[in-house]
Amino acid sequence: MRCLLVYPKFPKTFWSFEAVLELIDRKVTLPPLGLVTVAAMLPQEWEYELVDCNIRPVTDKEWEWADLVVCSAMVVQKEDLYGQIREAKRRGKLVAVGGPYATSVPEDMHEAGADFLVLDEGEITIPLFLEALERGETCGVFRSDGVKPDVTQTPIPRFDLYELEAYDSLSVQYSRGCPFLCEFCDIINLYGRRPRTKTPDQMMAELDTLYEMGWRRCVFMVDDNFIGNKKNAKGMLRVLQGWQEDHGYPFSFMTEASVDLALDKELMRLMVACNFESVFLGIETPDEESLNLTRKYQNIRSPLAESVDTIIRAGLRPMGGFIIGFDGEKPGAGERINDFVEETAIPTPVISMLQVLPNTALWDRYKKEGRLLVEQGGGDINNTTLTNFVTERPVDEIAKEFVQSFLTAYDANTYIDRVYRCFLKLGAPVKTRSFQGWVIPELCEIRVLLTVIVRQGILRKTRWKYWHHGLSILFRKPAVLRHYLILLAHYEHHVDFRHFVSEQIRTQLENLESQSREPAPMTMALAEKEVEKLSEEALIG
Ligand code: SF4
Structure with missing residues (x-):
């Protein structure tokens, strides 16, 4: 066949x-x-x-x-x-x-x-x-009729089929499932609430395969929640630490985890020792009422900002998922997210409007309440689409807050300051490839560095901050300099995506207005103003 x-x-x-x-x-x-x-x-x-x-x-x-x-x-x-x-x-x-x-x-x-x-x-x-x-x-x-397989029997994926040079990172999966109950998440229905993990030997065999194929870059552990089973995760990390040491730290890792990671110092220590550099945290919103309503109870148990701070200081750079449009949300949700992002110095907030996914408790509830605007597959869902259900607040108000929040978070000066503040407090890596704190740059990395120096350090209005913050990190935290420069390079995507978000939302609101859903005069005026502002910035930058 x-x-x-x-x-x-x-x-x-x-x-x-x-x-x-x-x-x-x-x-x-x-x-x-x-x-x-x-x-x-x-x-x-x-x-x-x-x-x-x-x-x-x-x-x-x-x-x-x-x-x-x-x-x-x-x-x-x-x-x-x-x-x-x-x-x-x-x-x-x-x-x-x-x-x-x-x-x-x-x-x-x-x-x-x-x-x-x-x-x-x-x-x-x-x-x-x-x-x-x-x-x-x-x-x-x-179908499996509710039976969840034992992933310790899952074979090593056929990584040999990849066009290796096309990818920035590779991925492996250690666990499936998550013990939590977030109403908008489909993981619980897809993979169950009892996290199932592979064995440490199984994971090392997968990493051996990637290593033998010549991979020496980032590996994303694409688990739904890497710390769903903390005991097993620690056991695997202890073995991984030895593997990394024996192989000269060929990989850096990133993963997704719940915020209760901050409560487990040993787990964070092991992750940093294994060269985990970043972790995606589902923060969703700083509004406790919304967290309660959406059943994200794990984000209420300890003060959220303190948890993020603990994770950064342990040495893990957070990416934070944020959502606007929950039921019970008061006006100003976007601003509150921006305040939280600034307070915690999360460099990369991933801000979206709430979308209801099929196969979730939220989908079932909205269906019962007659609030779904789409059938079956949920419509076109991504970071730049309007909500696919009838919101409690006017959708144009939510969209306005979303665009404003995104533009604020990824304003050039705000971004570079936030990344700087994060890296000043970021715990240093334990070990990386080559020698403590530094790695030998690849040719393409030198090219990226030169491009970013020209764009951010010479042409853009960020030039003074670029040199001040860069030199400050070089002298005060040399061990994180390379990681810091990568985050600055990411801005080349964010600057482009800011334009995209504004344009996309503006077009959808125009369509909405013409379909006489809710007219959105306030949002349109704002969107037009923002596009003008962005065009001016593009001319400067
Ligand atoms: S913690 Fe994350 S993976 Fe787990 S149920 Fe909530 S959103 Fe889903």
């Missing part, structure tokens, strides 16, 4: 980082880990080709070669997933789909024309799919 694995294209989002990828001569931030895991579970005597459409489209030759096309996607990739399925069917191929989007909204996959729906977790449903193929069946839906 010749199996073509197709990973659909993402739209432009906060995470696409095009401007930075261009500078470092890479095409995509992360690879399709799910598809190469699936490839490892399918028969190894089959032939495989992987096409990540974020790198390049599938060629005619590849379509012709394939007997079976396998796709996996998240809801944000919906549009291109539909396109790939239709193209495969137009060419008369058998199509199997799986992954989080197909599992949450199987109806959409039927509509798109897929033959096989291999849903839930592959460890259970792929064998069922293979049995059906053997029986000569040409369609079917395979």
Whole structure:
């Protein structure tokens, strides 16, 4: 069997980082880990080709070669997933789909024309799919009926299928599931509340494979919540610490974790010792009432700002997820988020309007309340789309706060000051490649550095801060200088994405107005003013 694995294209989002990828001569931030895991579970005597459409489209030759096309996607990739399925069917191929989007909204996959729906977790449903193929069946839906597989039996993903040079980071998965109850999150339904972890040996075997392939960059542990099972995470980290030492610290790591990480000093110490550099924290909002309503109780147990501060001082740079548009939210939510971000010095706040995902408790509630504005798959969901449900506050007020909050957080001067304040208090790394605190820069890193010096240190209005803060970090915290400069390079994406957010929201509000949902005169005036301001800044910068 010749199996073509197709990973659909993402739209432009906060995470696409095009401007930075261009500078470092890479095409995509992360690879399709799910598809190469699936490839490892399918028969190894089959032939495989992987096409990540974020790198390049599938060629005619590849379509012709394939007997079976396998796709996996998240809801944000919906549009291109539909396109790939239709193209495969137009060419008369058998199509199997799986992954989080197909599992949450199987109806959409039927509509798109897929033959096989291999849903839930592959460890259970792929064998069922293979049995059906053997029986000569040409369609079917395979589900695990609530059974969660033991991930200690999951094989090493077929990393060899990657076009390695196209990716900025690679990814591995240590655990699935999360013990918490956040109302808007689909992880609980997809993977359950009892976190299941791989064994330390299994993880080291995966890292060995990446190491042998020559990878020497960042590895993202793409767990839903890396610290869902703290005891097991610590056990794995102890082994990883030895592995990193034995191999000369070839990898830096990043991951996602709940804010209660701050309560466990030993866990943070081990993460830093293993060269974890950053962690994504789901903060959502500093408003306790909204946190309570959305069942994010773990963010209320200890003072949120103190928790973030503890994590930074331990040596982990936080990225923070923030949401505007919760029920019960009072006007000014955007400003309160900006105040929190400034107070804590989180360099990279990821601010979005609330979107209700299918397969969540929130979806069920809004459905019951008749507040969904979309059916089934949730509509087009990404960082720059208006809410897909009827909000309690006027949607134009929420959109205005979102745009203003994003523009404020990523104003050039505000950003560089915040990054500086974060790195002044950031705990130093224990060890990195080469020698304490420094690593030998790669050629592309030197090119990025020179580009950023010209743009931020000479041409833009940030020039004085650029040199002052940079020299201050060099003398006061040399161990974090390289990491600090990477964050400054990220601004080349943020400056571009600021324009994008303003334009996107403005267009959607105009459409909304013309469809006579809620007229938004106040927001339109603001958006126009902001676009004018951004155009002036673009001329300066
Ligand atoms: S902590 Fe994160 S992964 Fe866990 S339920 Fe909440 S949002 Fe989902």
